Amino acid sequence: EAGxxxxxxxxxxxxxxxxxxxxxxxxxxxxxxxYRRVMGKEIKFLLHFVxxxxxxxxGMPNNRFLAERTGGTYSTLKVQPAELEDSGVxxxxxxxxxxxxNTIYFGExxxxxxx
Amino acid sequence: xxxxxxxxxxxxxxxxxxxxxxxNYSYGGTVNLFWYVQYPGQHLQLLLKYFSxxxxxxGIKGFEAEFIKSKFSFNLRKPSVQWSDTxxxxxxxxxxxxxxxxxxxxxxxxFVKA
Numbered sequence: 001e002a003g004x005x006x007x008x009x010x011x012x013x014x015x016x017x018x019x020x021x022x023x024x025x026x027x028x029x030x031x032x033x034x035y036r037r038v039m040g041k042e043i044k045f046l047l048h049f050v051x052x053x054x055x056x057x058x059g060m061p062n063n064r065f066l067a068e069r070t071g072g073t074y075s076t077l078k079v080q081p082a083e084l085e086d087s088g089v090x091x092x093x094x095x096x097x098x099x100x101x102n103t104i105y106f107g108e109x110x111x112x113x114x115x
Numbered sequence: 116x117x118x119x120x121x122x123x124x125x126x127x128x129x130x131x132x133x134x135x136x137x138x139n140y141s142y143g144g145t146v147n148l149f150w151y152v153q154y155p156g157q158h159l160q161l162l163l164k165y166f167s168x169x170x171x172x173x174g175i176k177g178f179e180a181e182f183i184k185s186k187f188s189f190n191l192r193k194p195s196v197q198w199s200d201t202x203x204x205x206x207x208x209x210x211x212x213x214x215x216x217x218x219x220x221x222x223x224x225x226f227v228k229a
Contacts, residue, residue, distance in 0.1 A: 003158075033216075033217070042221040045216055056216055093217075103164055105161070107158060108158035109158060
């Protein structure tokens with residue numbers, strides 16, 4: 001079974017540019033999450049999709065961040081325009097829909113550096 | 116507010132030493148608890164998890180954790196660490212109250228000296 005895959009693995013962009021990160025969850029997983037870790041700090045929740053619907057986007061930093069999950073399969077996270085403080089590792093995770101033991105499985109992360 | 120607190124940010128041990136990493140959480144209602152590990156250059160992996168039942172859970176690679184409800188704690192232990200346990204360890208919690216949004220601690224970097 002393929003795991004959660006993320007693309008690109010690394011991205012270096014200039015301040016003001018746009019970056020789009022992609023996540024392909026484990027097949028059959030309706031829950032999809034985006035997390036971010038800024039250097040040395042905790043892994044912070046950004047948002048949660050259930051299928052194609054945004055269940056919780058309380059962690060999105062501001063309106064420069066836009067996440068979509070068309071068709072309830074893969075998801076994209078766009079940062080436009082990027083700022084220096086957006087640098088960090090963006091993790092995607094997925095899990096089965098259900099109420100018991102919601103274990104989430106992570107991708108390898110997309111390292112974003114804004115210069 | 117929902118939160119997870121990991122007591123140590125950096126731990127250095129010699130091989131064969133015993134390990135205990137502290138984790139305390141604040142989360143209303145029934146919780147699920149996890150420890151994730153990230154080895155150098157690799158992605159986050161599940162080490163062990165607690166949902167219900169025996170509060171002492173065993174995970175991969177000889178790790179175990181004990182859920183103490185009265186203390187809101189879920190400490191990770193290993194009797195004898197190896198050099199290959201060098202990694203960053205994250206405690207995490209989720210539950211129905213929070214819509215199963217998983218909250219992570221800041222992580223503990225463990226370095227094991229050979």
